[in-house]
Amino acid sequence: MPAPKICTLFTAAALLAGCGSSEPNVGIDPGAPPTTNASIELEAPERTTEPATQTTEPPAMKAPSVAWYDPEAEAECDTDNVGEDKGPVRVIYRVDEGELGEVCLGEDVPELREAWEALAELTTPEARLGVRLYAGWEGNEDNDLLAFATPTFEAEGGELSIIAVEIDQTRDDPAEARLTILHELAHVFTQTPDQLEWHLDPDECGDTYWNDSGCTLPDSYLNRWVEDFWTDDQVAAATEAEDRDSVGAELCEIDSNFLGEYAATHPDEDFAESFSAYVYDLRVAPAVQDKIDWFGQFPEFAEMRAAAANSDQEPPPNSFTPCG
Ligand SMILES: [Zn+2]
Secondary structure, X not given: OOOOOOOOOOOHHHHOOOOOOOXXXXXXXXXXXXXXXXXXOOOOXXXXXXXXXXXXXXXXXXXXXXXXXXXXXXXXXXHHHOOHHHOOEEEEEEEEOOEEEEEEEEOOOHHHHHHHHHHHHHOOHHHHOOEEEEEEEOOOOOOOOOEEEEEOOOXXXXXXXXXXXXXXXXXXXHHHHHHHHHHHHHHHXXXXXXXXXXXXXXXXXXXXXXXXXXXXXXXXXXXXXXHHHOXXXXXXXXXXXXXXXXXXXXXXXXXXXXXXXXXXXOHHHHHHHHHHHHXXXXXXXXXXXXXHHHHHHOHHHHHHHHHHHHOOOOOOOOOOOOOO
């Protein structure tokens, strides 16, 4: 079984660079610092203690904040927000308050609608609030990208995002597509304004994790994830990498604490891969179990896993290759 064909893009500008390509996005991301990863030694950290969350009462999590959600805000229903370099865009749907709305471009694709409905069956509307467009494109002759998520061009930050999906692969392997779309949703809900302060440079973050797009907030999912599972050197190597794939391959080879090479490319990918495996309760290597269990401290994620267990959805194939 091939590795999941997944991708994330952190800036709309990067969209133009062609996601899924192994070409470095040199000079594309305006926030990228000089690439110095060659001098960074990657080491597997000592893990002698359990994450605190395993043994103590989970910290009280504030209710999902929706203060940033503006029902009047509209992302442009335009192929520019998908990028036609991957193939023709066949459909764009609006998403309002986390629910799939009308087709605003092209024609309905039932398999895409079904994939969204499967996502909606498992996830809370709050988790989907940042998604405002859902699109399908067709044709992947030059790469095997299955889906991506990115802020739309109108977005100030992560409050107006798009999830786009390749139609043929979604038809051919709907279970893999469901897993991948869930992965993409994780990128969206970890970068909404209650989670991330966009467009800041690393030196403006203080002690919180800078994820290429901005500074994560202290209580955000991603900041807590990085505090619990990533060393400073690993974060630096990932966020400064010119070639993320090689950083992921190197880290995966020496550290069994990752759900495959793709997860090891970047903390955000690690989070998204582990989150989707958690929700679908996929079997993972023992070294990764702490990461999977981590999500259980948040009632909103536990609710999603329970919804998956109670659904009729066939679990996606487990295509993660072990690290270490
Ligand atoms: Zn991703």
